[in-house]
Amino acid sequence: MGFFSKTIGRLAAIVLDLDYTQQPKEQIAALNDFLTKNKFEIETGDLEEFLALLKKKHFVDSITISKAGELVASSEGDGIGDSFASAALIEFIGKQIEDPQTVLMKMTDCWFMIFPFNQNIYIIKAGTSLSTIELRALARELDSFLKKEKNSRVRNSISAKKILN
Amino acid sequence: MGRIITIVSGKGGVGKTSLTANLGVALAQSGLKVLLVDADVAMANLSLILGMQSSPITLHDVLLGESTIGDAVYDGPGGVFFVPSGLSLEAYRRVDSERLESVIRSIQEKYDYILIDAPAGIEKNVMAAIAAAEETLIVTTPDSPSVADAIKIKLVAQRLNVNPIGAIINFVRNEKGEIRAQDITKLLELPVLGTVPEDPEIRRSFMQENALPMILHKPNSPASNAIRKIAQKLSGKAVEAESEAKGQGFFSRLFGKFRKK
Numbered sequence: 001m002g003f004f005s006k007t008i009g010r011l012a013a014i015v016l017d018l019d020y021t022q023q024p025k026e027q028i029a030a031l032n033d034f035l036t037k038n039k040f041e042i043e044t045g046d047l048e049e050f051l052a053l054l055k056k057k058h059f060v061d062s063i064t065i066s067k068a069g070e071l072v073a074s075s076e077g078d079g080i081g082d083s084f085a086s087a088a089l090i091e092f093i094g095k096q097i098e099d100p101q102t103v104l105m106k107m108t109d110c111w112f113m114i115f116p117f118n119q120n121i122y123i124i125k126a127g128t129s130l131s132t133i134e135l136r137a138l139a140r141e142l143d144s145f146l147k148k149e150k151n152s153r154v155r156n157s158i159s160a161k162k163i164l165n
Numbered sequence: 166m167g168r169i170i171t172i173v174s175g176k177g178g179v180g181k182t183s184l185t186a187n188l189g190v191a192l193a194q195s196g197l198k199v200l201l202v203d204a205d206v207a208m209a210n211l212s213l214i215l216g217m218q219s220s221p222i223t224l225h226d227v228l229l230g231e232s233t234i235g236d237a238v239y240d241g242p243g244g245v246f247f248v249p250s251g252l253s254l255e256a257y258r259r260v261d262s263e264r265l266e267s268v269i270r271s272i273q274e275k276y277d278y279i280l281i282d283a284p285a286g287i288e289k290n291v292m293a294a295i296a297a298a299e300e301t302l303i304v305t306t307p308d309s310p311s312v313a314d315a316i317k318i319k320l321v322a323q324r325l326n327v328n329p330i331g332a333i334i335n336f337v338r339n340e341k342g343e344i345r346a347q348d349i350t351k352l353l354e355l356p357v358l359g360t361v362p363e364d365p366e367i368r369r370s371f372m373q374e375n376a377l378p379m380i381l382h383k384p385n386s387p388a389s390n391a392i393r394k395i396a397q398k399l400s401g402k403a404v405e406a407e408s409e410a411k412g413q414g415f416f417s418r419l420f421g422k423f424r425k426k
Contacts, residue, residue, distance in 0.1 A: 021342025027309040028344060031316060031352050038320055057324060131289050132263050133296045137325045 042141075045152070050145055051075035058138045060126040061110060065142065067120050072146070079123070086114045086123045102132050118143050167276040169269060170330070170399075171204070171298035173322070174305065175314025177285035180335040181304045183367055184392070185282040186214045186378040190243035191396035194380075197277040200238065200246045204265060204294035205284040207257050209250035215241050216376035217249060225251035227268055228260040234268050243381050246276070262293035269297045278400075287321050296325050302399075303332045303353065307343035312352055319353055331358040333395060338363050359395035364388035 012018070040057040044050050051063055055075055065072040066083035074083070093100045103114040106129075113124040115132070117139035124135065172188075174181040185201060193199040203211035203224065212218045220239050226232035227248075234248065241247035251257070269279060283294035295301055301322045305315040319329050332353050334346060337360045346357045366386040370379035380389045 019340045019342075021340045023342060024309050024344070028348055028352070031309065031313055034313070035316055035352060035354075038316075040320070040323060131292060133266075133289070133292045133325065137296070141326060 045149070047073055047145070047149060048075075050142075054138065054142060058130070058134065060124050060130070060138070062123075062125040063138070063142070064123040065120050065146075066123065072120060082123050083121075086121050090114055090116055090121055102135060104129055115139060120146075167198075167273050167279055168300065169273060169279045169281065169298040170300045170302050171281040171283050171294050171327070172302050172304060173283045173291065173295060173318045174285055174303065174311070175287065175316075175318035176305075176311045179304050179306045179311055180361075180367065181285070182210050182282050183214055183371075183379070184304055184333060184335060184361065185280050186211060187380040187389070187392045188396055188399070189241075189245045189278070189280050190378050190380045191393045192278050192280075192400060193244035194393075195396065195400060197400060198246070198275070199244075199278045199280065200248065200272070200276045201241065202248045202269065202279060202281045203250040204262075204281045204290070204297070206250050206260055206262055206290055207284060209252055211282050212247070212249040214371050214376060214378060215245075215247060216371075216373075217241060217247060218252075220247075220249045223249050223251035223256075224265075225253060225256040225260050228262060228264050229256065230264075234272055238272075242377055262290045265293045266297040287317060291318075292321065292325060295322050295327050298327060300328050300330045302358070303329060303355065304335055305332055305349065305353075306336045307334050307345070307349070309344065312344055312349060315349075315353060319355070329353075329355055331356045333358055334360040336363045337361060358398050359391055361391040361395075362387045 013020070042050060042053045042057065044053065051073060052075060055061070055063060062074070062076045064074040064076070064079035064082045064086075066087050069084050069087035071080050071083040089103060090100070093103060101115075105112040111126050111129040113126070113130060113135060115122045115124065115135040117136065120143065122135065122139045122142070124130065124138065130138075172181055172185045182205070189199045189201040201211060201215070203209050205211070206225065206228070212220060217239060222232045222237045224237060227234050227237050237248045239247050239249070269281065273279065281294050281298055284290050303315050303319055305311045315332065322329050332349060332355050334349060334357060337343065346360060350357050364379070364386050366383040367379050367388055370377055370382040373382070379386060380392055383389060
């Protein structure tokens, strides 16, 4: 095509607003792929599995829950030390500062976050610090799972008693 | 109890703030009591679109604990109520956006709808705006960068346990290369509540001495009609199923050129 016809073509495209675009199929496929790798459907009744899925959903390395210094659950199995130390730390800080919401500690290679919520203390370890909003969302999810689990244990024990009677 | 919906987009420049203003006015025009909240504490723009840039008490003052939310509510155009964000950078540096949730929940029962205009991105202030609501509405344009960011913001909302209810596709030109509504539905796994055509009236509506949302400035423009339909869908009133817009033919494009001038 010569210079003249190219120029005429370009001019016509501008004047008539011709549509040269086309469906970005590869981009749509890449977005689909991204989506399948980031699904967060947590459908399990098993605490250990729930904690593992929650870690993935909230991009954290470990989750430990403590109540009055005692370990409630931990994604890493052994959380007794963390649980005891965090309860003591929160109690100490609570004596120095009124109503502390979150304790954040920057370690050499990770962040350590202590967050009291509904009488439990949540101890979260992650590569980066989480905002209180994110910590609360994580704690709420875990709290409602623990409540459900507790209710189902109570229901099971009631039905076991009925059977025995 | 009113519905609290945060309007999010992920990507900036998709017309989210303008859509929030117009959607709010459309809901108010159908007799609902609507409050618009500018939660973009860093880059407040909603007040400019509503033509209400000189409000003395703002969300900044409320989040700083220096005023109550009631003091920051103003009568806006078209029957909406409005809480502006301040333009001060100093106040922005001092505000605690995490207080937004308790502030908004404290006035939930006074309104049928509270629409929160969130900032773009996925940073802390965006999360605060999302967490303040019970539902989110995602605005995207029909191109891959915008849809990619819409997917990310949907995942953020899910992480915060806030329910995404649907998507709005803005600035639709019906070009062949645009990602179609059915593909966006599949990618976001959300219903598309409506598509809003690209309309120069949107920009013109705030390029006035007395800026007004487009739905008041040009109530019969194609974008205004589309937004009214979305408002009807959102408020649960029956709306005719929207057929997908057909591609424009040669002559309609040619004559459209002259009509625009």
